[in-house]
Amino acid sequence: MSPTTGAADRTAVITGAASERGIGRCLARRLAANGWNLGLIDLDREALQSAAEEASAAGVRVAAVACDITDADAIDRAAERFEHGLPPVSALANIAGIADPTPLLETSPQRWERVLRVNATGTFLVTQRFAIGMAQRGYGRIVSLSSTAAQSGGGTYSAGAYAASKAAIEGMTRGLALELAPKGVTVNAIAPAIVDTDIMGGRITAERAPAFLASLPVGRLGTTVEVAALIEFLFGSQAGYITGTTVNINGGARIG
Numbered sequence: 001m002s003p004t005t006g007a008a009d010r011t012a013v014i015t016g017a018a019s020e021r022g023i024g025r026c027l028a029r030r031l032a033a034n035g036w037n038l039g040l041i042d043l044d045r046e047a048l049q050s051a052a053e054e055a056s057a058a059g060v061r062v063a064a065v066a067c068d069i070t071d072a073d074a075i076d077r078a079a080e081r082f083e084h085g086l087p088p089v090s091a092l093a094n095i096a097g098i099a100d101p102t103p104l105l106e107t108s109p110q111r112w113e114r115v116l117r118v119n120a121t122g123t124f125l126v127t128q129r130f131a132i133g134m135a136q137r138g139y140g141r142i143v144s145l146s147s148t149a150a151q152s153g154g155g156t157y158s159a160g161a162y163a164a165s166k167a168a169i170e171g172m173t174r175g176l177a178l179e180l181a182p183k184g185v186t187v188n189a190i191a192p193a194i195v196d197t198d199i200m201g202g203r204i205t206a207e208r209a210p211a212f213l214a215s216l217p218v219g220r221l222g223t224t225v226e227v228a229a230l231i232e233f234l235f236g237s238q239a240g241y242i243t244g245t246t247v248n249i250n251g252g253a254r255i256g
């Protein structure tokens with residue numbers, strides 16, 4: 001596949017695509033509006049169905065598979081469905097994830113393993129499955145959601161286990177970027193600070209906002225549209241010289 005092939009000839013896979021107010025859902029809307037075909041994955045079957053219908057209305061081809069990203073067999077079945085029903089997968093956004101604000105000293109081994117399993121292992125399983133085809137075809141874009149927490153250790157609604165899981169994603173991103181650079185596949189992470197989605201333990205109401213805003217020099221929360229726009233840019237053919245990096249999108253929460 002040539003890097004200049006248009007979006008209409010390509011498919012982007014998005015995990016975590018269902019949540020109505022979430023980053024993945026916003027990305028699905030944006031990419032569909034810009035002509036990308038979509039393979040959507042999420043645990044939440046009902047919301048995923050609605051995300052798929054919404055994206056299809058833009059006139060692109062959409063397939064959606066409800067499954068858990070920690071289930072390698074289910075991911076394999078989803079990938080086979082996308083491979084048979086859609087144009088080649090040339091972009092992957094690893095957006096599915098869970099939060100955890102539990103202080104490390106209060107984190108049970110089971111909780112630690114669940115957070116690492118979903119955020120780190122799940123991202124690994126999905127990435128490995130789709131990266132193989134990209135490498136074979138000689139072109140691809142992979143973007144995974146890290147978090148400012150990977151640098152700061154946590155914040156108002158995250159703590160050590162979550163930070164560790166996102167740091168694992170960043171390490172994997174660099175390792176895979178090295179492996180895939182000669183194959184025309186870029187691999188990057190992005191690290192948002194605070195976006196008002198359901199993962200933040202409910203809406204960031206006026207009452208809760210001051211605690212979050214205190215860590216944000218720009219004086220406002222980030223938006224799902226801003227994060228989706230960054231992913232779309234990294235998916236583009238002109239982003240081919242950016243690989244193995246973490247792009248901060250954090251309103252100045254971490255500078256330098």
Ligand SMILES: NC(=O)c1ccc[n+]([C@@H]2O[C@H](COP(=O)([O-])OP(=O)(O)OC[C@H]3O[C@@H](n4cnc5c(N)ncnc54)[C@H](O)[C@@H]3O)[C@@H](O)[C@H]2O)c1
Pocket residue numbers: 015016017018019020021022023024041042043044067068069070094095096097098099118122145146147148191192193194195196197198199200
């Ligand atoms: N919102 C923020 O402030 C913020 C900041 C930094 C990073 N992030 C990261 O952005 C990503 C998206 O989060 P969001 O804010 O849109 O939250 P969200 O809760 O709205 O979306 C997460 C989606 O992932 C899905 N999901 C969770 N576990 C899954 C699993 N095991 N298998 C398949 N799907 C699963 C959920 O059903 C949901 O649709 C996450 O990885 C999160 O860690 C968010």
